Amino acid sequence: MFPPEQRDRTQAQLLAHAEADDSIVGFALTGSHATGDGDRWSDTDIVLAVRGEVPEAVQQWTAWIYDEFGARHHWDLGAGGAGVIRVFLLPGWVELDVNFSPESEFGARGPQWRTVFGSPRAQPPFAPPHRNTLVGLTWHHALHARICIERDRPWQAAHWINALRDQLIALACLRLGLPIAYSKGAHLLPEEVTAPLEPTLVRSLTAPELRRALSATITAATAELDLSAPELAPRLRPMLMELA
Known part of the structure; x- marks a missing residue:
């Protein structure tokens, strides 16, 4: 399985690509890395604030992730709202979860959130199961x-x-x-x-x-x-x- 350095390099490349992409106006970490609780087995969870058409950003980023990292597979997890959560399997069993969020829905819905750049907006918290x-x-x-x-x-x-x-x-x-x-x-x-x-x-x-x-x-x-x-x-x- 992957060494932590590989995951960290992947995260740095994702951030650099987001900063260079005019359609991405926000970048946040979620999951255990957002709160400093991650360990060597933690995956990479990011949220991208998309200005413009979300499907177009998903398509472009998916092609880039396959080209840049040699992704082996991906699938979509229901995100609710107008966003898309795409889960990628990279070589070395690196899991990458990318939440493509409309700019208006970019913001924390739980405690595991750390804004890297962009302006998050207030969002309703995730509701627990009834x-x-x-x-x-x-x-x-x-x-x-x-x-x-x-x-x-x-x-x-x-x-x-x-x-x-x-x-x-x-x-x-x-x-x-x-x-x-x-x-x-x-x-x-x-x-x-x-x-x-x-x-x-x-x-x-x-x-x-x-x-x-x-x-x-x-x-x-x-x-x-x-x-x-x-x-x-x-x-x-x-x-x-x-x-x-």
């Missing part, structure tokens, strides 16, 4: 895990059990004020939350093992609902236990 949605996904995933076991669809059952565990992590992170997306706060959860999740890991695709893992996950789910949604837990717990 607690009720996470609760709904909890019972939904538990139900479908049980149905897939009954249908003898072990791979799909394992998918739903794993997805259910992800919702419990998200609920616990939301409750404790920790980062939620991509389980970024999972390593900060206390042991009393994480220890009951270890038995939820699916160890094989046999029906008895899937039932055991589902039962363990439902036990963890009822415990988390008691803390995250105490007004809903009494009506959901008996139904969840039926699935176990």
Whole structure:
């Protein structure tokens, strides 16, 4: 994998190219490098403020990144608004995330932001997931895990059990004020939350093992609902236990 110096050189080249591009009027770092928390494994996340047509800037910069860095692949992540987040894979497993933002949408929406040049504008913060949605996904995933076991669809059952565990992590992170997306706060959860999740890991695709893992996950789910949604837990717990 890449040495940190390679990533740093890439970041410097991106900044120089942005400063020379008349259509780019702002450049910001996001992610862990914006707050000084990055380590040698951190990827490069930048935001470009585009004056003019965003699709044209995306096309031109994509061609340049392939030519300059020998990019191997790219894909787009939904950005919301009129922007485009394009994720590039560079040689040496350097990940480069470039947010092409209209000038009017250039600004911090969370704490991980550092303006390098340009004039950021006030933006609404990213909204956390709604607690009720996470609760709904909890019972939904538990139900479908049980149905897939009954249908003898072990791979799909394992998918739903794993997805259910992800919702419990998200609920616990939301409750404790920790980062939620991509389980970024999972390593900060206390042991009393994480220890009951270890038995939820699916160890094989046999029906008895899937039932055991589902039962363990439902036990963890009822415990988390008691803390995250105490007004809903009494009506959901008996139904969840039926699935176990």
